[in-house]
Amino acid sequence: MLSIKNLHASVEDKEILRGINLEVKAGEVHAIMGPNGSGKSTLSSVIAGKEEYEVTDGAIYLEGEDIGDLAPEERAHKGIFLSFQYPVEIPGVSVTNFMKTAINETRKAQKLEEMPANEMLKLIREKSELLEIDRKFLSRSLNEGFSGGEKKRNEIFQMAMLEPKLAILDETDSGLDIDALRIVANGVNKLRSKDNAVIVITHYQRLLDYIVPDFVHVLYNGKIVKSGGKELAYELEEKGYDWLKAENV
């Protein structure tokens, strides 16, 4: 599904990713953990195609295709989805209209007809129930005045609507109370299948109790310094990240 080879990336000439290698197969869940400033959010932004990051070496392949030159929307059309750590407020655009535009632009890019209005409504109803989202919420301006939990739930609602092949959840758990965390994790789990993959970026192990990873990677100083199974997450939770710093001076 996703293959990252020796990825180096910089922002304003400051190198943040220093040679990342990662293989994610269909059906797998990978967790990327690491201390603040280790490059976790940069990695997710670079995969999604944020233009202010410059890839200086290495490559990212999605289903064998080098996506390095694709714009963010083209990557989205190919099935990459990024759940933002800090979703952006867009006053004046309702959640519903935003989703309609996103879905129909994606279909247009895939040479499909626009989704009929009744089908769209049905899909919205179905997916909003999955995330326990109130109908009134959908006519509000996107993320404007949403609580932290509402924003994250709305991210996963968008993911459910777009049905991506590869979903990257960037600190989706931060700021979520345990009920919201359960709803969000439940939403993600219902969307998991043998054909898609999930990368969970998190600081803490707690989310991984709900979205159980097949692999856990530790990112430090722009490199993956350790990989293992889900037990690695417990080890990290117990020991903190300080031992990494000692080992990788």
Add this chain to the structure above:
Amino acid sequence: MDLKDKLLSSFMAFEERVDVNAELHNIRTNAIKNFENKGFPTKKEEAWKYTSLNSILKNNFSVFPKQENALSYTDVKKYFIHDIDTYKLVFIDGIFSSFLSSTTHDGLDVCLMSSALTKPKYKEVIDTYFNKIANTDDSLTSLNTAFAIEGAFINIPKNKVADKPIEIMYLSTGNEAALMVQPRNLIIVGENAQVQIIERHQSLNSNPVLTNSVTEMFVQERAVLDYYKIQNDVQTANLIDNTYIAQKRDSNASVHTFSFGGNITRNNLNFYHQGEHIESTLKGITIIGDKQLVDHYTLVHHATPNCESHQNYKGIFDGNATGVFNGKIYVEKEAQKTDAFQQNNNVLLSEKASINAKPQLEIFADDVKCSHGCTIGQLDESAMFYMQSRGIPKKEAKALLMYAFSNEVIESIKIQELKSRITKLIASKLGVNMGFDL
């Protein structure tokens, strides 16, 4: 001969031709004298600091059209709100076109300024209202007054609700190499009466046009006026719009200005309060590029207690475009409990675009609520990335942001067909088709 001299020397011939009565002759003579003294405004004047007319005035404008020009409705249909029935006052190169118009005297007057100025039955109305709130000090208003003969005359009598909107359309054929027109409109909305009016100026080819328009509107007790200006003219058209509105107690007047085109567009929009519990709304959307300039110069004169005014202007500037917003709120000592609000938000899409924003609050009362806010920003890059990451291409994402930015103004348009027309115009300005109305 420069344009000023040409206008001054044409004045006598004009007066002979229009055969005016003594009162009008006096008004015109004073007006031309004021224009002669002051001339065209220059950047040395504070009110014209950011907008120079020099480049326009170099054109060799004809000051009267040489001939009547005809147009077929199919040629100009697209400029009208053609999906609904409206009264129409259509002028071609400044001359009334009875063929394209749809006037009435049945229960309300939707007719011509030239009839109102010359027919005895309108003498009382003209004596009461003509040139009564237009600023007689202002040189361009005076210039218009000196040559005022044609335009819209609308009189909605007491308790009458106009049964359909009125469209005022000024078309320029371009049959003259360069043409100056000076429409003069007088609109009276009687006590407890209501009307919706749409005004548009449109050139049909690229010969230069300079329009110096004056509109006086009187909104009487408890009357409601909704006025919409569509400014989406060609690159060689210039418009100086001088609008004066006097409101009586409990009346409600709104003016929406949609500026999407033209070379230089200057909107002098003035509201005067003459009673308590008045509500005034001034809203605008400006979306321009290239070397276009749109200059909004607004005044709300709060002279009486317990009145409200709301101003909300949005501007999107691309290319080398220039925007000006000068919003003056004047609150007299007597105007206690005034609630005056002014908001001006701008987005600059290119490094060469610019906006000059200047709120001016002069408050002499001590128990008022006055606020103003002005923002100038660029396109929100993080919002762009967010939308793109959901599969919305850059151009559409930009348009969606701009739509959303303008939405506060669009949503208060009361004529549904006009609202969808404006939405479409914005979409075409932004080069997209969004497939839904916000």
